[in-house]
Amino acid sequence: MDGTLVDTEPYWMRAEGELVSSFGGVWTHDDAMLLVGAGLWDSALILQRHGVALDADVIVQRLTDRVQEQLREQGVPWRPGARELLREVVDAGIPTALVTMSVERMARQIAECIDFPAFAHIVSGDAVSEPKPHPEAYLTAARLLGVAPDHCVAIEDSPPGLAAALAAGTISIAVPHQIELPESTMYTRWSTLEHRTVGDLQDLYTARFDASERPGPA
Incomplete structure (x- = not known):
C-alpha cells in the first residue's frame, strides 16, 4: 500500500x-x-x-x-497509474487483496477513499505474526483469495516487501519509489505503473507457466 x-x-x-x-x-x-x-x-x-x-x-x-x-x-496521494491499473484489474473480475504492514484501520481508511470496491481482502501488519520480509502476509492473502501463491501477482516498492512476495512464490513486480530496486531475474522491474494494463499482468502470468511447461533438454 x-x-x-x-x-x-x-x-x-x-x-x-x-x-x-x-x-x-x-x-x-x-x-x-x-x-x-x-x-x-x-x-x-x-x-x-x-x-x-x-x-x-x-x-x-x-x-x-x-x-x-x-x-x-x-488527502490520499495516489502513485502514478496505481488506481487506474487497480480499476482495470477489478473490472476484469480478477480478485485482489491489499497486503500491507500498516495496521488495518489505516488500510481501510485508504480503501474507503477508492470509489469502487477495490479489494476482496485486506491483510494488515496487525493481522500477521511475522512482518515482511517474511512471506506470511502474502501466503495469507493467497489463502483468503483461494489461489495458489505462485498463481498470484504481487506488486511491491520496497526490499522487505519484494522479499516477502518472492519468498511466498508469487509472480513479483518491483516498482521502485523511495528505494532503488535493481534489475533481477527473480522479478520484473517496472519504473512506474502508469500506462500498465491487465494485459501486461497476463503476459507475466503466461510467461511463467509457459516456461514451467517447456520440456527440458533431451
Whole structure:
C-alpha cells in the first residue's frame, strides 16, 4: 500500500521525525529510509533506540494516528497509474487483496477513499505474526483469495516487501519509489505503473507457466 498504491511514505517520515524530536532526539532522512517497507513493530524498536521512551504498541498507535491525520488533512496521494491499473484489474473480475504492514484501520481508511470496491481482502501488519520480509502476509492473502501463491501477482516498492512476495512464490513486480530496486531475474522491474494494463499482468502470468511447461533438454 504505502509507496506502491499511495505515496504516504513522506507522511510516515514526518510522523517519525516529530515523535523522535518530541523526546529530544534527531531523526534524519537516512534514518527514515531504514524503515521503508518494514513492519511497524520492527520500526518501533528502531525508534526506541533513537530515544522514544514509549511501549512499541504506543509508538505504532501514535505513528498511525499522525499519518491518518495527514491523510484527512491533505488527502490520499495516489502513485502514478496505481488506481487506474487497480480499476482495470477489478473490472476484469480478477480478485485482489491489499497486503500491507500498516495496521488495518489505516488500510481501510485508504480503501474507503477508492470509489469502487477495490479489494476482496485486506491483510494488515496487525493481522500477521511475522512482518515482511517474511512471506506470511502474502501466503495469507493467497489463502483468503483461494489461489495458489505462485498463481498470484504481487506488486511491491520496497526490499522487505519484494522479499516477502518472492519468498511466498508469487509472480513479483518491483516498482521502485523511495528505494532503488535493481534489475533481477527473480522479478520484473517496472519504473512506474502508469500506462500498465491487465494485459501486461497476463503476459507475466503466461510467461511463467509457459516456461514451467517447456520440456527440458533431451
